[in-house]
Amino acid sequence: MEKRIKTAGDSVESQCTRCKALLNHTIIAMVAGQVARVKCNTCGSEHNHRPVKEPKVAAVKGAKADKVVKSPRARAVKAPAISDEAIWEELIRPLDPDLAVPYNMEGKFRTNILLTHPTFGIGLIASSQTGKIEVVFKAGRKLLRSAC
Numbered sequence: 083m084e085k086r087i088k089t090a091g092d093s094v095e096s097q098c099t100r101c102k103a104l105l106n107h108t109i110i111a112m113v114a115g116q117v118a119r120v121k122c123n124t125c126g127s128e129h130n131h132r133p134v135k136e137p138k139v140a141a142v143k144g145a146k147a148d149k150v151v152k153s154p155r156a157r158a159v160k161a162p163a164i165s166d167e168a169i170w171e172e173l174i175r176p177l178d179p180d181l182a183v184p185y186n187m188e189g190k191f192r193t194n195i196l197l198t199h200p201t202f203g204i205g206l207i208a209s210s211q212t213g214k215i216e217v218v219f220k221a222g223r224k225l226l227r228s229a230c
């Protein structure tokens with residue numbers, strides 16, 4: 083069975099601004115597949131659609147606001163968790179660029195230190211292996227040669 087999609091002219095339950103109650107409304111306008119404007123079947127007033135409100139749970143301050151909730155399905159489609167650019171913006175940009183060490187091929191670098199590269203700018207050394215380091219730049223992850 084296809085999921086029934088609402089269209090203008092259908093009725094929908096909406097919180098009426100005038101009646102102050104959840105009542106049947108007729109859909110006037112849809113925006114991007116969502117009910118946008120409705121007309122109250124009881125008082126006839128038109129207003130933006132207000133879906134049924136969830137009862138307010140006592141807000142836990144600051145909790146879960148920015149946590150990414152991973153559903154089991156997200157793993158199946160292999161969605162990238164956080165982009166390197168987001169990591170860069172979040173972790174690397176706020177760091178003091180004066181602490182960055184200049185990159186050179188003969189250098190020995192530890193992980194989790196800032197590095198400046200003539201082409202890629204400032205990055206954070208994510209890992210170091212024999213002969214190379216992996217650095218997160220704003221432009222993405224790069225493998226660079228090193229003397230490690």
Ligand SMILES: [Zn+2]
Pocket residue numbers: 098099100101102105122123124125126127
């Ligand atoms: Zn009404």
